[in-house]
Amino acid sequence: MQSVKSRNNLVVSYLTVGGLIILVMMIFGVLMLLSQGGVLDLSPAAFYQFLTIHGTGMVGAAAFAAAGIMGYFLSRHVTLSKKVMTANLVLFLIGVVMVIIGVFSFEYASAWTFLYPLPQLSANAWGTIGALLYLFGMLILGVGFLLFYLDTGRAIIKNYGSLAKGLGWDVIAGKKSEDDAPSSTVVASTMVTIVNVTALIAGAIVLIMNIINVINPAFTVDPLLAKNLTYAFGHIFANAIIYMAVIAVYEILQEYTNRPWKVNRVFLIAWTMSTVFTLLIYTHHLLMDSVMPTWMLIMGQALSYANGLPVLVVTAYGALMIVYKSGIKWDMGSGLMFLSMFGWVVGVVPAIVDATIVVNQVMHNTKWVPGHFHMYMALGACAMIFGFMYYLAKHDSAIKTNVMDRFAFVGYTLSIIALSGSFLVSGVLSTPRRWATHIPEWMGPAVFGGIAGILGFLSVAIFVVHFIRFIRIRNKMVPGSSSDGKRLA
Amino acid sequence: MIQTVAWVVSLFFMIVITVVFSVVLLKSQEKRDYTPIKKKWYKARSFYGSILIVFMLAVTIYTLRELPYNQPVYSAGAEPTVVDVEAMQFGWELSQTQFKAGEPVEFKVKSNDVNHGFGIYDEDMNILTQTQAMPAYTNEVYITFDEPGTYEVLCMEYCGLAHHAMTAEITVTE
Numbered sequence: 282m283q284s285v286k287s288r289n290n291l292v293v294s295y296l297t298v299g300g301l302i303i304l305v306m307m308i309f310g311v312l313m314l315l316s317q318g319g320v321l322d323l324s325p326a327a328f329y330q331f332l333t334i335h336g337t338g339m340v341g342a343a344a345f346a347a348a349g350i351m352g353y354f355l356s357r358h359v360t361l362s363k364k365v366m367t368a369n370l371v372l373f374l375i376g377v378v379m380v381i382i383g384v385f386s387f388e389y390a391s392a393w394t395f396l397y398p399l400p401q402l403s404a405n406a407w408g409t410i411g412a413l414l415y416l417f418g419m420l421i422l423g424v425g426f427l428l429f430y431l432d433t434g435r436a437i438i439k440n441y442g443s444l445a446k447g448l449g450w451d452v453i454a455g456k457k458s459e460d461d462a463p464s465s466t467v468v469a470s471t472m473v474t475i476v477n478v479t480a481l482i483a484g485a486i487v488l489i490m491n492i493i494n495v496i497n498p499a500f501t502v503d504p505l506l507a508k509n510l511t512y513a514f515g516h517i518f519a520n521a522i523i524y525m526a527v528i529a530v531y532e533i534l535q536e537y538t539n540r541p542w543k544v545n546r547v548f549l550i551a552w553t554m555s556t557v558f559t560l561l562i563y564t565h566h567l568l569m570d571s572v573m574p575t576w577m578l579i580m581g582q583a584l585s586y587a588n589g590l591p592v593l594v595v596t597a598y599g600a601l602m603i604v605y606k607s608g609i610k611w612d613m614g615s616g617l618m619f620l621s622m623f624g625w626v627v628g629v630v631p632a633i634v635d636a637t638i639v640v641n642q643v644m645h646n647t648k649w650v651p652g653h654f655h656m657y658m659a660l661g662a663c664a665m666i667f668g669f670m671y672y673l674a675k676h677d678s679a680i681k682t683n684v685m686d687r688f689a690f691v692g693y694t695l696s697i698i699a700l701s702g703s704f705l706v707s708g709v710l711s712t713p714r715r716w717a718t719h720i721p722e723w724m725g726p727a728v729f730g731g732i733a734g735i736l737g738f739l740s741v742a743i744f745v746v747h748f749i750r751f752i753r754i755r756n757k758m759v760p761g762s763s764s765d766g767k768r769l770a
Numbered sequence: 771m772i773q774t775v776a777w778v779v780s781l782f783f784m785i786v787i788t789v790v791f792s793v794v795l796l797k798s799q800e801k802r803d804y805t806p807i808k809k810k811w812y813k814a815r816s817f818y819g820s821i822l823i824v825f826m827l828a829v830t831i832y833t834l835r836e837l838p839y840n841q842p843v844y845s846a847g848a849e850p851t852v853v854d855v856e857a858m859q860f861g862w863e864l865s866q867t868q869f870k871a872g873e874p875v876e877f878k879v880k881s882n883d884v885n886h887g888f889g890i891y892d893e894d895m896n897i898l899t900q901t902q903a904m905p906a907y908t909n910e911v912y913i914t915f916d917e918p919g920t921y922e923v924l925c926m927e928y929c930g931l932a933h934h935a936m937t938a939e940i941t942v943t944e
Contacts, residue, residue, distance in 0.1 A: 325931045325932065325934065326931055329928075329930075329931055329933075332928075390930075390931065392928045394928070396884065396885045396927070396928075398883075398884055398905070399884045399885070399928075399929065399930065402859070402883050402884050402930075403930055403931075404859040404860070404883075404930045404931070404932070406930055406931045503906065504885065504904050504905050504906055504907065505904065505906075505907055508885070508904075540804045569887070569900055569901050569902050569909075569926075570901075570902045570904070570907075570909060571838070571839045571901055571909045571910055572904070572907045572908070572909055575837070575839055578837075578839070579834060579837075582830065582833070582834065583830050583834075586826045586829070586830055587826070589826075590819075590822065590823065590826070593822060594815065594818070594819040594822060598811075598815055598818075601790070601791070601794045602807065602808065602811050603804075604794055604795075604798050605794050605797055605798065605807060605811070606797050606798070606800045606801065606802040606807060607798060607801065607804070608798075608799060608800065608801030609798050609799075611798070619791075619795065622791075623787070623788070623791045626787050626791075627784050627787050627788065630780050630783045630784050630787070631776075631780045631784075634776050634779060634780050635776075637829075637833050638833065638834070638837055638838065639772065639833055639836070639837075639838065640772055640775075640776050640833075642772070642838050642899055642900065643772050643773055643896075643897050643898070643899070643900070644772075644773070644776065645887075645900060645926065646887055646889075646900075646926040646927060647897065647926075649776075705777070705780070706777075708773070709773045709774070709776070709777045710773075710895075710896075711773065711891065711895060711896045711897040713889065713897075713924055713925075713926055713934075715928040715933065716933065716934040717933070717934045718934050720895065722895060723895075
């Protein structure tokens, strides 16, 4: 019989790798902002390499850590394959090493978007080897994630009969009572399985197209098709991070408040809406491509608005309700969960504003865009990840938090609000994103954001150090004394 | 200016959300039975949800009335000047760069290598409009320069190591 500790080893590995990569990626973010602010003098080559590694690394690491959260809670309901989770870990690490070598040894710098045909047409900035290392690295990484989601899909279908039943469609249709509805963890995992299998297949197709084009430039692709596939992959995959990580919010806030987060029809309909909208709204990245069919762009705006409804009316509302007058005892885990819901909701606002076509006309590819996704990603998704790390440490060991952790909580909150705010102000000033240099009028917010980023880095370093202290304590624990629920096979 | 409207609207709603979360946080230490709380706030949610849906629908309809993709309706005798724009790593080729204030201009934008972004900035470096420059496709931008002055074209889509140096000038005279 497998112990909780043994089952959690993989989850701990996912979180450690994810947490450490996020921490290192923050350094590149700070360096870029300070360089834009004129405080540092990075060469354009170095700046765009940092840009590439920062975007790729942050989304990859957060997705990986969030997959650990999903694996942890989902394995209480279904039997996941330990071999598949291990394979995902190995493939992730191989992919990361290839991407790092491609970027830093072969000066590859296409940004995470690798918009066709940039990987092949670099104006002699990088060569074939760098491009292939990056693209194959991403492909290998993607295969690992795809295996993981195929396994979660398999396990859900085995237990619940189908993915539709995992989303609770039989309950929505009235064939089953709300009391027999799947848990919030299963519903969220089913949603993520559906959208991420789709995203990863789209990503694999466009990566393979780019790889063939790099090897043989005579092979060409429709650039608009490639752009659609790139954003279908990138948007869905990045968006799904928060839908995986929110599982921790559902589970932890229920536990801390001793109140049930009951799955009812409204909850299930909201998650079905999120499934459909998340698949379709990537076209809001293409609002400035007037050659796109106009109906797709209108759909991009309308469904981006609609995609705010499930979180604003159901998930965040549910979190507020469960905490309200609950007598909850706040600690780092529960505090970060509450903060994350705030980050998610507050980040929805500038995202929806930017998805408005007439606004996008002047905000597209300005720093407004990183403004809203740093709120969503750092104050939302990453706060969930760090909160879960504190929860797990407390749950699985006798480790105590101290004043440094509380400092880090405050520091992290303030730094991300300041950082995101500086990006939004830059957007209002029309500062283009992904620019190695800034005119003097654009430098102030960049410096401010860079300083905020340093505080953020210190805070995350404290979060990660706490987790590593926990790992050292758990390594000394006697393995295999208890178990709960189902586990990885 | 659209940027200011976007900023004020965003700030307003972000402050409202901050207030709501703060109130719940302040009330979190009190302990009450959950059943009446659920009953009361589920009822409130129906109202809040409906208001939100109606509000979003209204904003959607309002903001979709005029899209930048549609060619403007020109008054009689005011034919637009059509300008071909070709983007390349790392520069712009415009078939015409001098215009009169009040003259409607249509930019037909394409690229002969990778993706670029054609962004037009005014003298204060505020972006006025933009579109993507893509290989194999032609995107269109419609603009009438109201004020004389020197406008700048900036690349708005990352295109390689000299992306930030990819600029051009447009002169508008009285």
